Amino acid sequence: MSTVGKVIKCKAAVAWAPNQPLVIEEIEVAPPQANEVRIKIVATGVCHTDLYHLFEGMNKKGFPVVLGHEGAGIVESVGPGVTEFQPGDKVIPLFVAQCRECRFCKSPKTNQCEKGWANKDYDVMSDAESRFTCRGQKVLQFMGTSTFSEYTVVEQLCVAKIDPAAPLDKVCLLGCGICTGYGAAVNTAKVEEGSSCAVFGLGAVGLAAVMGCKAAGAKRIIAVDTNPEKFDKAKIFGATDFVNPKDHSKPITEVLREMTNGGVDFSMECVGNVEVMRSALESTIKGWGVSVVVGWTNMHDFSARPITLISGRTWKGSFFGGFKSKDGVPLMVKAYLNNKVKVDEFITHNMSLDQVNDAIELMKHGKCIRTVLAVSSQ
Ligand code: NAD
Ligand code: ZN
Numbered sequence: 530m531s532t533v534g535k536v537i538k539c540k541a542a543v544a545w546a547p548n549q550p551l552v553i554e555e556i557e558v559a560p561p562q563a564n565e566v567r568i569k570i571v572a573t574g575v576c577h578t579d580l581y582h583l584f585e586g587m588n589k590k591g592f593p594v595v596l597g598h599e600g601a602g603i604v605e606s607v608g609p610g611v612t613e614f615q616p617g618d619k620v621i622p623l624f625v626a627q628c629r630e631c632r633f634c635k636s637p638k639t640n641q642c643e644k645g646w647a648n649k650d651y652d653v654m655s656d657a658e659s660r661f662t663c664r665g666q667k668v669l670q671f672m673g674t675s676t677f678s679e680y681t682v683v684e685q686l687c688v689a690k691i692d693p694a695a696p697l698d699k700v701c702l703l704g705c706g707i708c709t710g711y712g713a714a715v716n717t718a719k720v721e722e723g724s725s726c727a728v729f730g731l732g733a734v735g736l737a738a739v740m741g742c743k744a745a746g747a748k749r750i751i752a753v754d755t756n757p758e759k760f761d762k763a764k765i766f767g768a769t770d771f772v773n774p775k776d777h778s779k780p781i782t783e784v785l786r787e788m789t790n791g792g793v794d795f796s797m798e799c800v801g802n803v804e805v806m807r808s809a810l811e812s813t814i815k816g817w818g819v820s821v822v823v824g825w826t827n828m829h830d831f832s833a834r835p836i837t838l839i840s841g842r843t844w845k846g847s848f849f850g851g852f853k854s855k856d857g858v859p860l861m862v863k864a865y866l867n868n869k870v871k872v873d874e875f876i877t878h879n880m881s882l883d884q885v886n887d888a889i890e891l892m893k894h895g896k897c898i899r900t901v902l903a904v905s906s907q
Contacts, residue, residue: 533606533616534560537567539905541678542885543663544583545593550886551583551677556595556668558680559660561608566688567660568620570904572698573600573676575888576705577732577801578825582652582671583889585828591653594669595661598624600676601691601701603907611685619691621704621862624672625848626686627855640853645686646673651827676704677885679905689858692866698879698901699872703861705849706733706899707740707872712850712857713797713823714741722746724794727785728768729809731759732892733875733899734823735799736766740871741850742795743767751785751793756895765874785812792818800824803831815840822846875899 537558542551561567579596582588604618614620626645628634633641646654654670660682661668661675675681691700710733714720726742728735731754742750743766752760752768760771770788774781786792792814798806801824810820810833820842838844852858864870878900880888888900 536560537680539679540882541595541661542882543593543668544596547587547589547592548584551596551889553883554663556661556663556678558678558682561606561611561660561682563609564611564685565608565682566611566614566620566685567605567607567680567682568602568622568688569605569680570600570602570676570678571907572701573597573902573904574702574704574706574733574899575599575885575892575902577734577892578705579671580889580892581801581825585826586652587828588652591669593663593666594653594671595675595678596671597676597678598672598674599701599705600674600904601697601704605680613685614688614690619693619695619697621689621691621700621858622674622676622681622683623687623689623704623854623858624674625854626684627853628686629855634853640849640851642686645684676904677882677902687854689855691859691862694866695862697907698903699876700862700865701901702733702872702875702899703858703865707737707870707875708852708857708861709823709847709850710734710737710797710799711741711744711861711870712852713821713847714738714795715745716851717845717847718795718797718819718821720745720747720795723748725749725751725789727751727753727793727796727809727812729753729796729798729805730800730824731763732799735797736762736875736898738797738799738823739763739766739768747795749789751788753781758895762874762898766871780808782808782811789814791815794818796820798822798824801826803829806831807833810842810844811837813842815842818842820844876901879903
């Protein structure tokens with residue numbers, strides 16, 4: 530029986546409160562309204578930004594919420610005004626919009642679209658924008674997506690149509706972590722051929738940054754992590770040197786400067802820690818060093834000495850790897866299908882949505898790169 534135009538009752542993992550395990554609930558998903566698309570989520574990754582909202586962000590207003598923003602699925606139905614998508618299309622929901630009309634979309638300098646929900650906020654949609662209810666209560670949507678649910682409703686500005694040949698249980702990771710890290714290296718840092726790079730933090734985002742540095746032709750890629758279990762993977766993605774800050778009595782900045790005759794050309798912080806952001810900046814060489822903040826935090830200020838920048842370094846941030854989302858994600862999917870970027874190598878665990886709390890625990894304890902959750906069958 531067709532579900533078009535009807536409320537869908539389905540399974541979702543609801544985060545009722547900060548620091549609490551998610552609860553598998555039956556939720557109601559309203560039909561898509563004007564310019565919205567209802568998507569059957571097939572698979573989703575678990576990203577550190579989901580954990581940030583749950584454990585670190587202290588956003589008490591951001592609950593109850595359905596987390597998840599690294600998913601892939603199939604269009605179930607579309608709201609009035611949607612011409613770009615049809616039921617059956619394979620899609621990746623996007624946490625950054627691309628309207629193609631605003632001054633930001635028209636500029637090649639940025640991917641910060643001015644339209645859509647994310648213009649107002651970066652983490653949860655408002656009550657009015659969310660299409661979820663559970664136990665008679667409105668449930669918020671995380672990053673405009675909410676992929677820890679069998680169905681979700683997303684603005685059409687925040688959906689990318691992808692190659693029908695793409696395996697959704699793999700390319701879901703292109704909805705966040707891989708594009709974020711890869712793009713931070715190639716789009717934001719603009720890593721150059723023959724350069725030296727340092728990547729701090731070797732989760733999926735950092736490993737993708739390593740992959741981006743390698744694709745850009747970096748000669749030396751120093752992988753930095755306090756968890757040495759991550760180094761084997763970093764090697765697969767192209768890292769040439771491996772440094773555990775805990776193995777050294779000197780500050781990591783000094784270690785890297787000594788290894789590279791004054792500092793690396795490019796560094797990327799993929800941890801989400803303001804101290805590490807400073808170290809990453811100070812590990813770059815004076816004159817032309819570029820450091821990119823990728824790790825996510827809105828909790829603390831960071832600091833550095835002005836002379837660090839006066840002497841010629843550049844400090845930048847990167848949101849979704851600088852990719853214009855609707856344009857970039859299908860291209861990354863194609864690149865994966867053509868064996869130009871790796872995706873399978875990021876997946877260390879496969880589980881079902883019911884096991885989402887186990888997946889969260891694995892990430893919390895540094896025991897996975899990415900867990901892919903099977904959400905619904907195709
Ligand atoms: P993850 O938890 O899988 O990886 C983080 C890694 O950092 C771990 O390997 C951990 O051992 C390492 N680490 C911790 N402390 C360290 C230190 N002091 N020095 C070196 N390494 C250290 O997380 P992830 O999913 O790869 O995400 C990484 C960061 O990127 C998070 O902050 C996440 O929120 C952020 N993120 C940002 C964007 C964006 O658009 N800017 C998008 C997605 C994720
Ligand atoms: Zn993410």
